Amino acid sequence: MLLVASSFSFFVFALAASAATDPGCNCQPGQKCWPSWQEWQQFNQTIDGHLHKTIPMGAPCYGNSPYYDVAACDVVEGNYSDSISRGSYYGQTYWLNWEACGTSGCSLFEPDPEETLYSTCSLGRLAPYYVAVHNALHISAALQFAQVHNIRISVKNTGHDFFGRSAVPDSLAIWTHNLNNFDFYQNFTAFNCPSANGQNVGEMGAGVIAGDAYRFFNLHGMDITGGYEESVGIAGGFGQGGGVGDFTTTYGLMVDNAVEFEVVTADGQVRVINECNDAELFWAMRGGGGGTYAVLTKFRVQLHPSIPIHTYNLVANFTGDNTTQSQTLREILTAHANNQIEWSAQLVTGSVDYYPEKVSFSAVLPYGDDGSKLKSATAGFFQFVNNRTDMIVVENSYASYATYTDYLSVSAADARATEPAGINSLLASRLMPRDLFTTPETVDSLVEAVVYGIEKARTLLALTATQVVFETPVSNPDSNQMTSALPAWRSALWHVIHVGEWVKPLAPTTLESATAGFLQMLDPLKKLSPGGGAYFNEAHYGEPDWQETFFGMNYNRLLEIKNQYDPTHTFDCWKCVGWRGEQE
Numbered sequence: 001m002l003l004v005a006s007s008f009s010f011f012v013f014a015l016a017a018s019a020a021t022d023p024g025c026n027c028q029p030g031q032k033c034w035p036s037w038q039e040w041q042q043f044n045q046t047i048d049g050h051l052h053k054t055i056p057m058g059a060p061c062y063g064n065s066p067y068y069d070v071a072a073c074d075v076v077e078g079n080y081s082d083s084i085s086r087g088s089y090y091g092q093t094y095w096l097n098w099e100a101c102g103t104s105g106c107s108l109f110e111p112d113p114e115e116t117l118y119s120t121c122s123l124g125r126l127a128p129y130y131v132a133v134h135n136a137l138h139i140s141a142a143l144q145f146a147q148v149h150n151i152r153i154s155v156k157n158t159g160h161d162f163f164g165r166s167a168v169p170d171s172l173a174i175w176t177h178n179l180n181n182f183d184f185y186q187n188f189t190a191f192n193c194p195s196a197n198g199q200n201v202g203e204m205g206a207g208v209i210a211g212d213a214y215r216f217f218n219l220h221g222m223d224i225t226g227g228y229e230e231s232v233g234i235a236g237g238f239g240q241g242g243g244v245g246d247f248t249t250t251y252g253l254m255v256d257n258a259v260e261f262e263v264v265t266a267d268g269q270v271r272v273i274n275e276c277n278d279a280e281l282f283w284a285m286r287g288g289g290g291g292t293y294a295v296l297t298k299f300r301v302q303l304h305p306s307i308p309i310h311t312y313n314l315v316a317n318f319t320g321d322n323t324t325q326s327q328t329l330r331e332i333l334t335a336h337a338n339n340q341i342e343w344s345a346q347l348v349t350g351s352v353d354y355y356p357e358k359v360s361f362s363a364v365l366p367y368g369d370d371g372s373k374l375k376s377a378t379a380g381f382f383q384f385v386n387n388r389t390d391m392i393v394v395e396n397s398y399a400s401y402a403t404y405t406d407y408l409s410v411s412a413a414d415a416r417a418t419e420p421a422g423i424n425s426l427l428a429s430r431l432m433p434r435d436l437f438t439t440p441e442t443v444d445s446l447v448e449a450v451v452y453g454i455e456k457a458r459t460l461l462a463l464t465a466t467q468v469v470f471e472t473p474v475s476n477p478d479s480n481q482m483t484s485a486l487p488a489w490r491s492a493l494w495h496v497i498h499v500g501e502w503v504k505p506l507a508p509t510t511l512e513s514a515t516a517g518f519l520q521m522l523d524p525l526k527k528l529s530p531g532g533g534a535y536f537n538e539a540h541y542g543e544p545d546w547q548e549t550f551f552g553m554n555y556n557r558l559l560e561i562k563n564q565y566d567p568t569h570t571f572d573c574w575k576c577v578g579w580r581g582e583q584e
Contacts, residue, residue, distance in 0.1 A: 056106035098164030157233035179205035193276030237290030252476030287485030
């Protein structure tokens with residue numbers, strides 16, 4: 001709901017932030033510090049009328065909601081499980097457990113959206129107000145207003161967020177979704193930094209989603225190192241927390257390809273940062289996580305000439321009783337692990353979804369040939385599968401696509417199956433290092449640790465799978481530490497992700513048991529990878545050793561940079577650098 005329309009322009013000035021004073025940012029609705037209606041209106045005039053009161057996506061479908069509207073509800077129901085359509089609403093999160101707060105929320109039942117999940121519609125964890133920013137000055141104004149009134153800030157694009165960091169109750173939200181501009185520079189001149197000049201650099205606004213980026217840059221004959229789920233906002237938390245996808249083995253993490261950022265810091269200043277200007281801040285935002293140091297408005301990234309995409313796909317159902325299926329699972333995993341060093345050497349990427357009763361395998365190789373290299377690399381595994389009699393093979397085949405945009409329809413369908421929108425999700429993950437793949441003994445230990453999690457998860461939730469992702473930056477060791485990405489990425493060959501999903505709110509005791517159980521499932525993997533870690537964007541939100549697990553040896557340096565650019569903790573998010581505990 002638009003509060004007040006205004007055509008007034010806004011002259012921004014730098015905010016005066018005191019390093020000695022941390023106000024806590026804890027003002028909440030109903031308290032004397034909370035802005036009056038008149039103050040909200042005045043603020044709205046300074047941002048060209050782009051302040052909105054949050055309406056949950058499901059609100060038009062709740063009969064007792066003031067926003068009940070049959071026609072609007074029909075649209076919501078039609079869009080509810082579509083990840084791209086969901087992202088166009090501020091009042092939602094990709095996964096419902098981060099939209100709700102305890103027993104309050106405003107969600108619909110994804111399999112049948114005509115059914116509401118709560119008796120009444122409430123905001124849950126969503127911010128009461130958000131600024132639909134259209135330029136960096138709107139962000140500066142929002143930061144000033146929040147600091148004056150001691151209101152917490154949250155930053156969001158699509159809500160595709162496994163930690164719920166973009167959904168913060170009682171905050172003023174900065175919604176970057178409308179910053180969806182693109183540009184392409186065949187010859188790029190960096191801001192005041194000749195060493196960062198180059199060729200084939202792409203520019204994206206913070207609101208850009210992956211699918212649009214692939215298609216835009218493909219028009220210029222270029223590929224970008226984004227993720228495989230095309231609704232992800234790749235310039236936001238994805239691109240600042242690491243960024244992995246089908247090009248990671250070939251070109252490195254997305255942060256490895258970052259050239260320059262435009263950001264708004266906590267003091268309200270709009271800055272262009274690169275290896276020459278605010279170099280420490282640039283380093284921190286190349287892997288140290290989004291929503292922590294500044295609000296990113298533009299991401300400039302190295303692109304690469306488009307090349308064909310080749311895939312190997314296996315879908316198979318295990319036969320026999322539980323014992324037989326468990327043995328089949330171990331043998332498939334073992335064969336996968338025994339091939340992994342060679343596959344990584346050939347820059348094969350992709351992921352496998354392992355279940356107690358089946359497997360869905362998708363290997364990908366971006367390479368300029370007819371698919372022969374991938375077929376050669378996987379020939380032994382292909383034959384191994386064909387010779388088995390303990391599973392029903394639904395698919396065991398190869399395919400090739402001229403460009404990545406041609407492959408998008410396939411990856412999008414896969415994403416809808418593995419990451420459906422509008423349901424609830426719980427993750428637990430670990431990066432597994434190369435040395436575990438070098439001997440039969442270590443491979444056996446790795447397989448047993450992964451199988452333990454696969455089978456344990458199914459005792460906790462009915463909908464579970466384990467993704468073994470081999471999208472790791474094997475071609476980019478980052479020897480000079482140009483990025484702040486977790487160092488464990490550089491030696492990892494597997495990113496193991498245990499996933500649990502559910503469609504209706506769980507009883508509190510069931511949720512507590514699943515949450516604790518998923519964390520405990522990581523113990524065997526952690527034992528095999530001391531000093532290792534997990535991907536900041538895709539991990540267990542209850543991780544107790546989060547500083548080491550998400551940031552490794554970079555944490556102390558990142559904290560110093562955080563305190564330099566955001567001394568009053570204007571930006572705080574769950575288990576991000578500088579997080580000070582659950583009281584935050």
